[in-house]
Amino acid sequence: MGFGTFVAVGNLAANQVIVINANGDVRVLAEGETPLPGEVVVQAGQSEDQNPQVQLVDDNGENQDITSEIEEIFAALEEGQDPTQLGDDLATAAGGQSGSSLTASTSVSRDGTERIASTDFVTQGFESLGLSETQSLSLLEQFRLFEPVFVDINNSPLGESLAVITDEDTPISGRLTATDQNAQDVLTFTQTSGPSNGTATVNPDGTWTYTPNENFDGSDSFEVTVDDGNGGTDTLLVNVTVTPIPEVSIVGNDVVSEGDAASYTVNFDKPSTQETTIKLGVNFGSAEVDDLESIVVTLSSGEVVTVSGDGTVVVPAGETALTVTIKTSQNDTYEGDEDYVVTVEAGEGTLGSGLVNTVIQDGGQNGGDDDRPTVSIAGGGDVSEGDKAHFTVSLSKAADIDVTVKLTLNEEETE
Numbered sequence: 280m281g282f283g284t285f286v287a288v289g290n291l292a293a294n295q296v297i298v299i300n301a302n303g304d305v306r307v308l309a310e311g312e313t314p315l316p317g318e319v320v321v322q323a324g325q326s327e328d329q330n331p332q333v334q335l336v337d338d339n340g341e342n343q344d345i346t347s348e349i350e351e352i353f354a355a356l357e358e359g360q361d362p363t364q365l366g367d368d369l370a371t372a373a374g375g376q377s378g379s380s381l382t383a384s385t386s387v388s389r390d391g392t393e394r395i396a397s398t399d400f401v402t403q404g405f406e407s408l409g410l411s412e413t414q415s416l417s418l419l420e421q422f423r424l425f426e427p428v429f430v431d432i433n434n435s436p437l438g439e440s441l442a443v444i445t446d447e448d449t450p451i452s453g454r455l456t457a458t459d460q461n462a463q464d465v466l467t468f469t470q471t472s473g474p475s476n477g478t479a480t481v482n483p484d485g486t487w488t489y490t491p492n493e494n495f496d497g498s499d500s501f502e503v504t505v506d507d508g509n510g511g512t513d514t515l516l517v518n519v520t521v522t523p524i525p526e527v528s529i530v531g532n533d534v535v536s537e538g539d540a541a542s543y544t545v546n547f548d549k550p551s552t553q554e555t556t557i558k559l560g561v562n563f564g565s566a567e568v569d570d571l572e573s574i575v576v577t578l579s580s581g582e583v584v585t586v587s588g589d590g591t592v593v594v595p596a597g598e599t600a601l602t603v604t605i606k607t608s609q610n611d612t613y614e615g616d617e618d619y620v621v622t623v624e625a626g627e628g629t630l631g632s633g634l635v636n637t638v639i640q641d642g643g644q645n646g647g648d649d650d651r652p653t654v655s656i657a658g659g660g661d662v663s664e665g666d667k668a669h670f671t672v673s674l675s676k677a678a679d680i681d682v683t684v685k686l687t688l689n690e691e692e693t694e
Contacts, residue, residue, distance in 0.1 A: 296320060297320075301413070303414050308320070332344065332346050333345050427505045427512070428459075428513050429457045429515045430458050432456075439515070441517050443489075444520045445491065446628070447496045448493060449491070449524075450488055451489050453487055454485050454487070455515065468487075469483070470501060470503055471502045472502040474499045474519065476492050476497065479517075481503050489517070491519070496523035496524075501517050502516050525551050525628075526625075526629070527630070528545070528623075528631060529545050529603075529623045529633035529635055536607075537650065538607060538609030539606075541607065543605070543621055545603060545623050546600050547598060549599070550599050554593060554594065555627055555628035556593055557601075558592070558623070560624070567617075570639060572608050573604075574586055575605075576592050576604075579598060579599070579601075612679045613678040614650070614680060618637065619639075621634065652682065654673070654684055655675070656671065658671050
């Protein structure tokens with residue numbers, strides 16, 4: 280791997296030149312400017328896949344190419360070697376045949392001082408090429424390892440956070456990805472902080488699962504870090520929005536007089552933050568379709584909403600109750616008690632169900648509609664002993680069901 284993969288993204292644009300002086304100060308070389316003796320010149324390659332070129336200006340103002348020597352130092356570090364032990368060949372190669380001061384350079388050995396090893400080794404390796412310590416540190420900064428970056432499916436950087444949405448009591452899973460300019464780096468993902476209202480699992484390959492606590496809705500988050508194994512990291516905050524899922528139920532009239540309207544309330548145990556749906560239904564028992572005239576659904580604001588052909592009702596966000604009114608049909612035929620069942624089922628963004636059994640009465644109960652026929656009797660009169668007396672029992676109108684008439688013989692004293 281060439282050391283070009285170590286160059287920080289923002290440091291070198293195509294054909295741009297930066298200069299590092301002996302004090303470690305970094306500047307962009309202005310057009311027409313000539314670098315001074317002792318300064319390090321770093322220039323981007325002509326293309327993205329070409330390594331940057333590094334030169335050291337000697338005492339005569341001549342540029343000495345030290346690109347290959349820099350590559351050797353980074354290659355040694357990558358392979359776990361001590362760059363300070365590359366030997367005199369490195370220093371000699373750096374000096375070339377120009378007779379500059381670099382030819383007098385020698386390799387520098389460690390003195391055992393406890394410092395950050397990789398940085399110390401690299402700077403000492405640079406110093407063996409004739410760079411000052413501060414100059415070496417600045418150059419090292421310019422050639423620092425690329426950090427991995429979290430990206431989306433389009434390979435665009437995600438930034439500092441990622442937003443995801445799930446429903447209440449519903450786990451959500453995904454996979455985080457990141458890019459690293461060093462294709463040989465192995466990226467590892469870990470969870471660095473957990474959620475407050477659920478649990479999160481992050482696997483080394485970036486796959487993750489978040490499970491909200493039971494009945495929790497609202498905002499939660501957890502943090503994930505990707506590490507390239509070479510000191511490069513990126514951190515992402517995963518913001519989770521848990522959408523409340525209302526549970527529906529229904530209450531209402533269990534008895535209604537024929538011709539009147541039965542009222543029901545569909546309750547939601549919590550308001551939703553999004554538009555949801557429910558599904559209303561009517562299951563007929565002894566009642567028939569003609570026994571009901573209409574179904575009207577009203578929001579808490581009084582607005583009437585449409586009931587689709589399959590019973591679906593769209594519920595706006597924020598609602599906690601709907602009123603369902605079912606008007607029964609009025610007729611004059613006595614039909615007796617007839618029943619039907621009103622049902623509510625969960626739809627999009629809701630859960631739960633419920634039902635109410637309602638009986639339509641037309642027998643005058645509780646002062647309501649009374650379609651019962653009246654009974655009359657005629658006949659009788661005087662009859663000779665031993666003969667038959669004839670009576671006619673009549674109903675004022677026909678009934679839709681069997682009716683019962685009770686006849687009673689009142690015995691009076693006869694002569």
